Amino acid sequence: MSDGQQKKTFVITRFDPDRDDAPRKQAYEIPVHPDWKVLDALNFIKDEIDATLSHRWSCRMAVCGSCGMMVDGEPRLTCKEALDQYGDTVDVAPLANFPVVRDLVIEADGFMEKLTSVKPWIIRAKELAVEEGPMRQSPGELEEFKQFSMCINCMLCYSACPVVANEPEFIGPAAIALGHRYSLDSRDEGAAERNEVFRGEGTVFSCSFANECSEVCPKHVDPAAAVNQAKLNAAIDWATSLVLSRGGSK
């Protein structure tokens, strides 16, 4: 390291359930490179100073969704965040609104269950045979749902969401966006089933329109828009079924 190299101090939340009663902060002053992302600093600390630091990462190109953490209090993908936009001291903590497994590693099983609950797969009354070939879908039909299919499951939106903070069972922005993505897909016939899910407790009607999810989304998925649309669809679907059943028009 050259003498003139810039240094930063990383104040990192540490927690090992085998040893600690509660999370604690640990500071590391390290030399930093001007090109580094926040993740590079964590990896430097892990390799050179303290091998006991635990964090998740893999692709380092903002697509695998592993390395979400709170950086100076905001949910961020650490592989995407340029270090030079931060001050001399950078605070790194595990994603908010999740149970912590250890250090910067959060428990993600709850998210996986929420994701599964919205049936994020193509539902059809009759499955197509592969011999029938690909279905047609116009570029316009693709555009309808494309944005909501860009979710990398990084869960930053759960950390930003004030509803998740108060109501941990809320299925949350990403899961709703992905369920809605399938309902919007011209190849899918499962909207009614998903609307039923969305009318349940702790789903779209719990959303308080804070819009925080869309602001922190690193992929510009705009889950808040998905939640709003899903809410409207679930309500219309419910009203329609009510009218139909009252009218006895079957």
Place this chain on the structure above:
Amino acid sequence: MIEVTRHDIVIVGGGAAGLRAAIAACEIDSNASIALVSKVYPMRSHTVSAEGGAAAVARDDDNFEMHGYDTVKGSDFLGDQDVIKYFVEQAPRELTLLEHWGCPWSRNEDGTVATRAFGGMSTKRTWYATDKVGFHMLHALFQHSLRFDNIVRYDEHFATKLLVDGGVVRGVAALDIRSGIVRVVLGRAVIMATGGAGKIFPFTTNGNIKTGDGMALAYRAGVALKDMEFIQYHPTGLPGTGILITEATRGEGGYVINSEGERFLATRDYGVGTKAELGPRDMISRAIIQEIEAGRGISGPYGEYVHLDLRHLGEQKIVARLPMVREISKIYIGVDPVHEPIPIRPVVHYMMGGIDTDITAGTSLPGLYAAGECASASLNGSNRLGSNSLTECLVFGASAGQNAMAFARGSSEGSEQALRREGEEEAARIVALRGKQKGGEKLARIRADLHKAMESGCGVYRSAETMNETARTVAQLKGRYADVALEDSSAVFNTELVAALEMGNMLDVAEAVANSAASRDESRGAHTRRDMPNRDDQNFLYHTLCHFDPAGPRLGKKEVTLGHWEPEERKY
């Protein structure tokens, strides 16, 4: 302390190949219990980083013969021709299934699936979803897999050993990373789908998880690793990070230019003929290195590079077809390709070699199957064509799932007592390694020295001297690894322990790469020797097999399946 669970089959790896295998198994028997063991949550698998597309015949001006010929020629005639024929015939079916499962393929105006040009492919046959194809395929597969409740996921479980009883594979031992418990996950067949090992090199497109685990497990269990000398350098990686800039940039019309502004692939003789930027990866990577060596590179903080110029494509096309390239370039190198050329240089990307598999995805060990990058079915020979590998994950993932299920039905369960004992021994090994204080070596140093050795001996250009030196260094590193000291003794999410176990795998894979490379006295595909520049079909038209032996690797040969296309000089 171990826990034992039982399933019909066990799949290790949750990327495209592993998920496709799991779905195939469910389609055969929706009551079968399918274990899916992955060291990360499946949607974190490295399939997610693939960008450009997946190949399958789709257009009227295309056919299986053309796709097959392109592939065998791309392989420098080291691909097995029965495997290639099977692959090209299955490919459209597999990509169609992905379509039915919701993959958002880009479309033509009439609603049919769009295809783009790719290196070494003689027509547009690469299906794409903008330039995030791996991401979309992985998420479509993963989300589709969620509908099958007979897939039992072991997320963040790191498989460390194949359990073999009576000469048949019966399951794996896997470290539950979160709890530190070792589980014995038993099944009557096992599928490896763990991806490649780019992380044995310093400069790679590969994510941190690509440490060759499945290759190493199979190797240590006595299955040969095949054609490990063939390491694919992708021509266009970002200097410094090695982040991939997709070949689709060239498929869509991008130029590669040197410091003099010259499109050297079109103007100079690098063997790619009129294909220019759409030549195969091995040739273009060599051309870039030669341009740099001739003084026509550009100097930067991370060494010499050349330019990938997309400016003439225009903003509209870049946004519509290559949005991720633009996003990545801006974030990771501060360049907007709409206005500036992208600095690029060749980077380790893919391993043609892997666990020796046949056309059924089976191996020499009864009950063990493998698919995807960790396997070598000999589709790719000595050089893979871009966009064949995502399709390969599906075609051979499906075969592996189907054939493993068939095997499991005819196979008995092993002796639980013996398997439990094996699991306990493995658990003891892991516990002994965890926080092991006795030793003088540091993990990060061993990794740095491995990186240096692999780059110097097994790079784009090789020679007998450098390869032998690398093989010797890797052997020494294995000795140093035995003396590694660790700091973290916690049972919970101990990533240092995982990294140490991964290092053991990387060293075994590196041993196979270096020794296989040193044994091939010719140049073919991605294996290019300065001291032996020509292909030698007389003596080397065969696959290299590398067998594990505690005393040092043993090398063997396996015939290449020919019969349809006569080997010829590879010139475009």
